[in-house]
Amino acid sequence: MFWFRKRRLEAALAASLYDDATPHERDSLESALSRDPVLRNEYDSLRVLRNSIPLDRPELKIDLTPLIRRRLEEVPVHSGGRRLALALGTVSCVLILAALGWNHSGKSTEPGIQIATSQHTGVPTMLGSLFQETDALVKQGDLATAFQKLSDSLAAHPDDPLAADAQLRLADLAFDLKRYPEALAATTTLMTRYHSFVAQSPERERHTIARRDLLAEAEAVQFASLYSLDTARRDRANPLGKLEDVIVGYQNSLVAEEAALDMGKLLLAESATLPDTENPRLTAMTLARDRCSNPVAIALLEIKIGEIYQNDLRDFSSAEAHFMRAAANPVLTQRAKTALASLAEAKSR
Amino acid sequence: MDWAHRGDEDLALAHKAGDTPAFEELVRRHQGRVYAIAYRITGNREDALDVAQEAFVKAYRKIDAWQPVGGFLPWLLRLTVNQSIDALRRKKRRRHESLDNVAVEALAVAENTAPGSDTERCVRAGEIAVRVQQALEVLSPSQRSVFVMRHYEGLQLAEIAAVLGCTVGSVKVHLFRALRKLQTQLKDLTDHEVASGDR
Numbered sequence: 001m002f003w004f005r006k007r008r009l010e011a012a013l014a015a016s017l018y019d020d021a022t023p024h025e026r027d028s029l030e031s032a033l034s035r036d037p038v039l040r041n042e043y044d045s046l047r048v049l050r051n052s053i054p055l056d057r058p059e060l061k062i063d064l065t066p067l068i069r070r071r072l073e074e075v076p077v078h079s080g081g082r083r084l085a086l087a088l089g090t091v092s093c094v095l096i097l098a099a100l101g102w103n104h105s106g107k108s109t110e111p112g113i114q115i116a117t118s119q120h121t122g123v124p125t126m127l128g129s130l131f132q133e134t135d136a137l138v139k140q141g142d143l144a145t146a147f148q149k150l151s152d153s154l155a156a157h158p159d160d161p162l163a164a165d166a167q168l169r170l171a172d173l174a175f176d177l178k179r180y181p182e183a184l185a186a187t188t189t190l191m192t193r194y195h196s197f198v199a200q201s202p203e204r205e206r207h208t209i210a211r212r213d214l215l216a217e218a219e220a221v222q223f224a225s226l227y228s229l230d231t232a233r234r235d236r237a238n239p240l241g242k243l244e245d246v247i248v249g250y251q252n253s254l255v256a257e258e259a260a261l262d263m264g265k266l267l268l269a270e271s272a273t274l275p276d277t278e279n280p281r282l283t284a285m286t287l288a289r290d291r292c293s294n295p296v297a298i299a300l301l302e303i304k305i306g307e308i309y310q311n312d313l314r315d316f317s318s319a320e321a322h323f324m325r326a327a328a329n330p331v332l333t334q335r336a337k338t339a340l341a342s343l344a345e346a347k348s349r
Numbered sequence: 350m351d352w353a354h355r356g357d358e359d360l361a362l363a364h365k366a367g368d369t370p371a372f373e374e375l376v377r378r379h380q381g382r383v384y385a386i387a388y389r390i391t392g393n394r395e396d397a398l399d400v401a402q403e404a405f406v407k408a409y410r411k412i413d414a415w416q417p418v419g420g421f422l423p424w425l426l427r428l429t430v431n432q433s434i435d436a437l438r439r440k441k442r443r444r445h446e447s448l449d450n451v452a453v454e455a456l457a458v459a460e461n462t463a464p465g466s467d468t469e470r471c472v473r474a475g476e477i478a479v480r481v482q483q484a485l486e487v488l489s490p491s492q493r494s495v496f497v498m499r500h501y502e503g504l505q506l507a508e509i510a511a512v513l514g515c516t517v518g519s520v521k522v523h524l525f526r527a528l529r530k531l532q533t534q535l536k537d538l539t540d541h542e543v544a545s546g547d548r
Contacts, residue, residue: 011521014528018499020506048539049532053481055501058397060384065376067398068405222398 013043017050063249066227070178127153127162134169147173164190164197168204175211178230180223184215214254225255233262240266240291247288247297252335260301263288282308299329303339316347357421365412372412376405379422382502383429389497390433391440392486400436404429419511426498426512434490477538484534492527495520 009032012025021029033040130153137146150173154166171186191198191212198208218226228249232242243266246259264284285308289301306322309315320343327336352360352374360378363371383404388397407428408415415424485493491513498504498512506524510517532539 007522010525011518014521014525015506017528018506018524020499045539046528046532049528049535050500052477052535052539053500053531054477056478057381057385057501058388058394060381060401062398063377064380064384064398064402064405065373067402068376068409069373071402071406072409 009039013039013046017043017046062221062224063228064224066231067222067224069231070227126157127160127166130166131162131169138173143173143177147177147179164194167194168197168208171208171211175215178226180215180218180226184212184219187212187215210254214258217254225250225253229255229259229262232259243288244292244294244297247292247300248294251296251300251332256300257304260285260288260304263291267291279308279312282312295329296331299326299332299336302326303332303336306339306343310343310346316343319343358417361412361415361421362417364409365415372409375408375421375425379425380405383425386426386429386497386502387433387436389482389485389501390430390490390493391436392482396436396440397433400429400432404432407432423508423511426504427514430494430498430512434494437490480535480538481531484531487530487534488527492523492530495523496527496531499524 009029012021012029015021015025016029033043130149134146134150137143137149147170150166150170154160154163154170157163160166167186167190171183171190174180174183174186187208191208198205214226215223218224225246228246229243232239232246235242240263243259243263247256247263250256250259261281261284264281264287267287268284282305285301285305289298289305292298292301302322303326306319306326309322310319320340323336323339323343327333327340329336352363352371355363355371355374357375357378360371360375364375380401384397384401387400387404388394391397391400404425408425411428415421485496488496494513495509498509499506504512506517506520510520513520
């Protein structure tokens with residue numbers, strides 16, 4: 001009986017602390033508190049505790065929608081429809097890139113199969129003969145099977161003379177399949193285990209490092225930035241608007257730069273503008289900036305354009321003009337100042 | 350279709366009928382709350398992100414089991430709490446969580462919620478956030494869930510009972526025991542508050 005009363009009193013006390021007690025609970029609690037100074041003391045100290053615990057809410061800094069969409073897509077579906085969609089998507093990406101006729105410094109998040117060309121030694125090896133098969137699968141759009149075959153063979157023949165090349169292909173295929181965690185693991189393995197192979201070619205090295213940086217950066221947000229970029233690319237109604245959202249949403253990231261380049265490519269495809277053959281990135285970034293309506297996106301692209309003038313074209317006065325325009329936006333003032341400081345340093349060298 | 354002005358139940362019914370954009374509106378609308386609950390129960394950002402996504406994935410797949418009579422949000426929160434408790438159990442098995450991690454995340458929460466405040470206040474808020482998050486780990490999963498939903502999310506006790514599928518009386522007892530444990534864990538903190546009030 002005592003236990004039951006005590007429990008009821010505790011329940012009333014907790015409810016009262018959060019203003020959620022019934023009238024009956026309030027009455028019986030008031031009566032008990034007036035009789036029992038120990039209980040009164042406990043009630044008061046629990047109230048102090050309740051008031052001491054801040055009500056702040058942890059902020060969710062990313063949109064979960066693309067991540068959830070991704071998880072829903074991850075259900076193992078072996079329908080012909082999905083494979084067909086994947087194949088069509090891959091082929092269309094390759095065709096768009098080929099039609100545009102330029103390759104922006106190996107940083108693309110689009111299929112990397114062109115860059116991942118192997119240097120066949122002419123010596124027949126287990127992996128060498130597999131490459132023909134996987135190349136054919138990639139051409140058919142069956143990237144998943146190509147990835148699995150490469151992965152299995154690489155595990156079975158880790159000392160094959162073409163193991164490094166296979167690892168590069170594996171990393172690119174994982175990326176093209178949007179299996180970003182696996183792509184990051186494969187790229188990291190490539191850079192650590194096959195470092196000399198990567199360093200053999202400057203283009204390959206640039207591509208691998210850029211890819212690793214992009215994935216490592218995206219990993220911090222569970223690859224949400226890359227999934228958002230994928231979603232924006234797939235958007236049929238308003239891809240430019242969605243890409244601009246990615247630029248603003250992930251403004252300090254490599255993914256934002258990818259989104260800007262994509263905007264540039266789309267705009268280039270629909271306009272009569274000819275890309276600057278010396279620096280297609282500059283053309284893409286300029287087109288993207290002109291199309292953006294969000295002031296933060298515009299200022300961010302001013303910085304990117306300034307960086308191209310500074311680093312690629314060594315045109316310091318143009319770089320400065322772009323940085324100054326970016327500095328006028330309060331959100332990016334600090335970043336623009338950093339860019340101006342870096343420019344001053346470059347000038348003095 | 351303009352989903353932004355429709356109620357949760359309308360959206361859930363539309364999703365039940367196969368409308369994916371309606372479900373995405375539900376995600377956008379409730380992701381902050383779902384994440385916050387998951388964060389408070391699991392105690393770290395990574396698990397909370399995972400739990401929040403999994404709760405929505407479950408909601409998507411199990412929408413046929415949802416009945417409009419109970420409302421959509423309590424059902425979604427129930428999925429969130431269950432996922433969070435599962436994550437806690439898994440974590441208990443792994444036991445790899447470091448206090449440093451908790452500290453960094455709690456400080457980040459304090460910084461986010463006290464913009465423009467002076468350094469001392471921010472540091473103090475950070476300390477409290479760390480202590481509270483550590484203290485929450487002492488609570489049982491049920492106590493923690495009840496406390497998080499009442500204290501941080503402001504749900505009524507009857508709503509919590511609906512979310513957890515138990516009686517209001519049980520919710521009150523869980524809440525009382527949670528407060529008691531927190532009182533022990535945070536005694537020095539409340540003493541400080543009392544002393545500050547006396548000055």
